[in-house]
Amino acid sequence: MKFWHKILLAVLVLFIAALDVSVVMVMKKSWQLNMDSESKRAASEQLLITNNIYENLDSIQARGVSLDPALLVSVAKSYGQYYRKQGIELELRENGLLLYPVQDGGSSGQEEVRAAQEEHIMTLAMPFPAPYEHLELAYKRDISGLYAQQEELNRFFVMINWIVGPLLLVLLYLLIRQLTKPLKLLSETTKTIAEGDYSNRVKLNSRDEFGELAFNFNKMAAVIEQRMSDLAGMAEDRQRMVDNLAHELRTPLTSMQGFAELLTSANIGQEDQIKAGQYILSETMRLKNLAFKLLDLSVLRHQPLLLAEVDVATLFETAAQTERQRITDNGLLLHLDSSIPAVWGDADLLASFLVNLIENAILASQPGSTIRLLAYPQDGEGVLEVQDSGSGMTEEQRRRAFEPFYRADPSRSRAYGNAGLGLSLCRQIAEAHQARVELQSVPGQGTSIRIFLQLPNNCPPTL
Structure with a gap:
């Protein structure tokens, strides 16, 4: 996997993960605030209804009317019908027994069970103040709209993910390809230098770290090119020197060998002996001169x-x-x-x-x-x-x-x-x-x- 692939995947995953976590936390906080608001509203309305019923019961009792179950049901029914229009259900219990709403047999029990199991219903229950502490008012309010709103937000969040993900992928691809372009140029130039083309340079006009890297790389490449050129020149000079030295030695040594063989032959005159000896002497002096000159060159290279x-x-x-x-x-x-x-x-x-x-x-x-x-x-x-x-x-x-x-x-x-x-x-x-x-x-x-x-x-x- 290439470097820019790794950057693309890493940034994409981290960005989407950070976005998802942030949105989930915001939605959770929003849900909590909405529920707190609904709870405060429900508690306030329940307290208001309870106080109204309490004052109504005090008024009835002050007129000398006995508070029998039928009367309690009548009072609760009047309030229940009024608040039902506002989406609020009321239940009145006496010593734990349901007085209102009045339901028939098993049907009433089933409705109660359904109401208790309904998760979109906010239920609050509180007893009446003395002397009606044997009575308890249950407040039920439908908050399914709040759940529907939350589900809508969830769907919107999923849709945003499906839209933002591909769009972010395209933008990151373009951005990272542009940012990693200097690395590609460096890689291509390094490859050409490794293949022997030391004249290639990174053409990058930038003031950031990549520009500094390209500048230093070009300096390094220039030094390498100069060193390789020097080495090639030295190798060529050395080879030419060896070739010339071999050429210099071959001719006199061959001649010296021939005259030496002539001197060792039996049938040779004095004049030929002198001639052969003089040639061997002259060639020996020339080879000695060559050896001394080479020695001088070697000493000069290594001795200050x-x-x-x-x-x-x-x-x-x-x-x-x-x-x-x-x-x-x-x-x-x-x-x-x-x-x-x-x-x-x-x-x-x-x-x-x-x-x-x-x-x-x-x-x-x-x-x-x-x-x-x-x-x-x-x-x-x-x-x-x-x-x-x-x-x-x-x-x-x-x-x-x-x-x-x-x-x-x-x-x-x-x-x-x-x-x-x-x-x-x-x-x-x-x-x-x-x-x-x-x-x-x-x-x-x-x-x-x-x-x-x-x-x-x-x-x-x-x-």
Whole structure:
């Protein structure tokens, strides 16, 4: 049974029960008040009749007339005939014996029994005051009209129940369906999210608790959608990394296996041995470089940095010394220019950052061109920049430049032993410094990569 079904049945039953109980109590109270009113009226009329008969008997006795049964019957009959027109029956008894009305034999007894058993007759009996205490006057009044009125009210109440019940059912159905509409929307949206559509939202403009619930639900759905998108992106990046790593390892390992088998053969000249050994050595160095780069990436993900003031001149000299031989071998020039004394960071990681950028610039540059290593202030931050005037990058290449194993020029990068991890490592070094990286590149004109670091005078003292 659905929730709105339960609410409908519960409210309908409770309302009808409360209505019935209230009406029954009102009718019962009304009946009681009517009966009390009739009883007071009957008592008042009986007292009035009794006093009148009493005064009449006193008057008769004062004239010296004896009060025999015949006279008593005559007096009672005169009053009885008068009040019968008003729906009142009188009975006069002497010492318990019925004097009036006079009835014949069994017929009189049957009438008395019927009168006693008639439930719509209100009967009051009281003795006369002294000296007529042996006489008793019974007052009987027909109240069948009051019972008929009560039965009419009962029938009207039943009719109201038959009318109000279905009408209330229809109104409650419309009202509860409207009130529980937000729950239906939440249920449908939850179902679509459970089926994988995380973009669905609850469209509910309301200021009540349901509106607040819908607002919080939409916030939760947005967070879930973002997390799922992030997880999907991470899974895609991880899968691409695994695929690229497998691709990187397959080619050199296969070649190394072939040259190793060549070295173990009996018929091979010294020149071939040297050639095979050199290839195995170069591929071993490339795999070592790949392993070290992957290790650096792993360390940066899990190890916090202890930042300190880094001298820019020393940092530039370290990076230049590491790459000077490769720059010379490729016929390039390295230009250093610094207008700030220091930045805030980790010296070893920043050196690795610059070395990786210089290596990429070497691969992209033509002999005779210049690679520039710059440091300068900008908007309260220290900027380290590596510029080259090489081949540059397209929009697609710029978008994917920081992905692990991505190469703008795969064939050339592989020939120089590059695994495509340099810029990915640079991005993680920047993230570890809580710094941002900018890449600008124009095809055929060169590439510029900057990292924005805090200056020592803007940083808290090291503890």
